[in-house]
Amino acid sequence: xxxxxxxxxxxxxxxxxxxxxxILWEVLPRLNVLDxxxxxxxxxxxxxxxxxxxxGELFTHIMVSIWRALAGLIFASAISVPLGVVLSRYYPNSLxxxxxxxxxxxxxxxxxxxPVFILFFGIGEDxxxxxxxxxxxxxxxxHTTTGVKTVDPILVKTxxxxxxxxxxxxxxxxxxxxxxxxxxxIRIAVEMSFFMLIAAEMIGATAGxxxxxxxxxxxxxxxxxxxxxxxxVLLGVLLNKxxxxxxxxxxxxxxxxxxxxxxQQKEEVKPFTQESYIIIAVVLAAILFVGILQVQxxxxxxxNPRNKHKxxxxxxxxx
Amino acid sequence: xxxxxxxxxIVILAFLVIWETASQLEWVNPxxxxxxxxxxxxxxxxxxxxxxxxxxxxSLYRALSGFFAAIIIAVPLGFLLGGWFRKIEIVLExxxxxxxxxxxxxxxxxxxxxxxxxxxxxxxxxxxxCIWPIMFSTIGGMKSIHPIIFKAGRCFGLNRLNIFLKIILxxxxxxxxxGIRLSLGYSMFMLIAAEMMGCESGLGWLILNSQENYQIHKVxxxxxxxxxIGVLLxxxxxxxxxxxxxxxxxxxxxxxx
Numbered sequence: 001x002x003x004x005x006x007x008x009x010x011x012x013x014x015x016x017x018x019x020x021x022x023i024l025w026e027v028l029p030r031l032n033v034l035d036x037x038x039x040x041x042x043x044x045x046x047x048x049x050x051x052x053x054x055x056g057e058l059f060t061h062i063m064v065s066i067w068r069a070l071a072g073l074i075f076a077s078a079i080s081v082p083l084g085v086v087l088s089r090y091y092p093n094s095l096x097x098x099x100x101x102x103x104x105x106x107x108x109x110x111x112x113x114x115p116v117f118i119l120f121f122g123i124g125e126d127x128x129x130x131x132x133x134x135x136x137x138x139x140x141x142x143h144t145t146t147g148v149k150t151v152d153p154i155l156v157k158t159x160x161x162x163x164x165x166x167x168x169x170x171x172x173x174x175x176x177x178x179x180x181x182x183x184x185x186i187r188i189a190v191e192m193s194f195f196m197l198i199a200a201e202m203i204g205a206t207a208g209x210x211x212x213x214x215x216x217x218x219x220x221x222x223x224x225x226x227x228x229x230x231x232x233v234l235l236g237v238l239l240n241k242x243x244x245x246x247x248x249x250x251x252x253x254x255x256x257x258x259x260x261x262x263x264q265q266k267e268e269v270k271p272f273t274q275e276s277y278i279i280i281a282v283v284l285a286a287i288l289f290v291g292i293l294q295v296q297x298x299x300x301x302x303x304n305p306r307n308k309h310k311x312x313x314x315x316x317x318x319x
Numbered sequence: 320x321x322x323x324x325x326x327x328x329i330v331i332l333a334f335l336v337i338w339e340t341a342s343q344l345e346w347v348n349p350x351x352x353x354x355x356x357x358x359x360x361x362x363x364x365x366x367x368x369x370x371x372x373x374x375x376x377x378s379l380y381r382a383l384s385g386f387f388a389a390i391i392i393a394v395p396l397g398f399l400l401g402g403w404f405r406k407i408e409i410v411l412e413x414x415x416x417x418x419x420x421x422x423x424x425x426x427x428x429x430x431x432x433x434x435x436x437x438x439x440x441x442x443x444x445x446x447x448x449c450i451w452p453i454m455f456s457t458i459g460g461m462k463s464i465h466p467i468i469f470k471a472g473r474c475f476g477l478n479r480l481n482i483f484l485k486i487i488l489x490x491x492x493x494x495x496x497x498g499i500r501l502s503l504g505y506s507m508f509m510l511i512a513a514e515m516m517g518c519e520s521g522l523g524w525l526i527l528n529s530q531e532n533y534q535i536h537k538v539x540x541x542x543x544x545x546x547x548i549g550v551l552l553x554x555x556x557x558x559x560x561x562x563x564x565x566x567x568x569x570x571x572x573x574x575x576x
Binding site: 014097101109116120198199236 | 327411507515529530541545
């Protein structure tokens with residue numbers, strides 16, 4: 001691979017917009033152009049963020065949120081990917097019959113279903129994971145069926161003519177060909193899951209980023225609220241970038257387009273190998289494991305609040 | 320033609336029948352899932368006692384104001400950003416990427432600080448949520464115009480205004496409409512969320528209120544009403560799309576919606 005000189009000027013120019021935004025955020029509240037009570041400056045927000053991060057509180061919140069979203073996503077995929085593949089490959093007529101029904105269910109506003117879920121599962125982990133699962137089911141199902149339906153029939157016929165068994169055809173032809181669609185569905189599902197999770201946490205939880213945000217807002221601790229907001233936004237951006245990176249590597253033959261339609265690919269992309277899949281599986285398992293520990297820790301702390309923690313909050317308030 | 324209607328609705332009807340029997344025969348707790356007939360009668364009650372209409376009109380007012388405000392802001396902005404200034408695009412792209420990631424719930428608390436619990440807060444949130452699909456699809460539409468068409472226009476001696484009216488508008492109209500349809504769905508979505516957080520009227524508040532008073536049949540009734548309104552609005556948009564824009568690719572769009 002050719003060694004490319006790092007193009008400082010291009011990147012500086014490209015991110016100058018974001019720099020300008022950050023500088024404005026720092027300067028305008030200090031000069032009281034924007035009311036400092038309502039918009040704390042960047043440094044104040046960062047200080048609040050650091051104070052949350054001390055003692056591992058921030059880590060707990062982040063891990064709990066990610067764990068819930070991941071659990072919901074896994075449940076939804078486990079249900080809708082097999083369902084989508086089976087329905088669209090083996091029972092396409094049934095799929096046509098069921099489609100209006102699925103669309104109707106997908107149209108129902110998940111917020112209006114939230115009270116129903118809370119009734120069924122109580123205000124605990126189960127309700128939030130259930131809501132996230134419901135919200136993620138539909139995009140994954142629709143994109144899976146589209147992906148499987150658009151598998152080139154010639155590929156399937158070629159496989160059949162080599163005498164492949166049904167399982168082989170599934171594994172080697174259909175699954176890789178529809179993977180793009182499935183991944184697109186998962187991407188949309190991840191966005192929606194995070195979205196709904198914050199909303200669900202704001203309603204009835206004591207740990208997690210949405211709860212942190214809601215809590216700070218209710219106690220009018222403004223810098224803390226902004227710190228929580230910034231964390232949520234940054235986490236969303238990070239997730240998005242990771243998913244885009246994964247997509248580029250998994251489907252290395254496709255050309256990327258940014259929102260302005262210019263081709264993005266400036267360098268070669270390394271394709272995925274077996275090891276990469278194993279790495280992903282390990283990372284997901286680690287997130288689940290650590291997340292569960294954090295959830296238990298949060299539940300324990302809810303029952304036995306630490307006094308040291310209370311003093312900590314007062315100190316921020318006095319600022 | 321009848322076959323088509325039957326095909327489309329048979330599963331839904333079967334589902335309704337199962338719902339009704341399961342609830343009446345107490346296979347599921349009728350406190351948690353009231354039978355469909357009861358939901359329908361509840362809708363009728365709410366309707367005839369007049370509450371429902373006022374809630375619907377307030378909710379629609381909020382959603383549609385946010386929706387139209389988003390169109391008015393996002394479409395011109397999309398045109399501006401879509402074509403003329405390459406350097407500004409390079410700078411603005413990361414910023415727009417970042418801003419579009421701002422979760423409306425996050426912004427809700429911030430806007431709450433500024434505007435308090437008024438109509439403006441909810442309309443602002445809905446506007447914010449709706450701006451992004453419309454802006455991105457306008458930009459996408461502008462980018463997909465083949466440059467040869469511009470060159471042909473210049474050959475004909477069109478001035479700026481005419482280039483806009485005769486070339487850009489018709490070429491980007493399908494993409495803009497796709498974005499508009501998407502954001503109509505988002506506006507209904509965020510409407511309920513915004514009304515559930517700190518409000519005293521509207522359909523979202525009605526759901527929350529009914530839940531707090533354990534009137535589950537009302538919760539279901541309002542959910543059904545919301546779904547119906549959503550489907551109606553979408554049909555209106557589809558009708559407008561069919562009349563205003565040449566409908567060659569409507570089938571393709573709908574099959575993937």
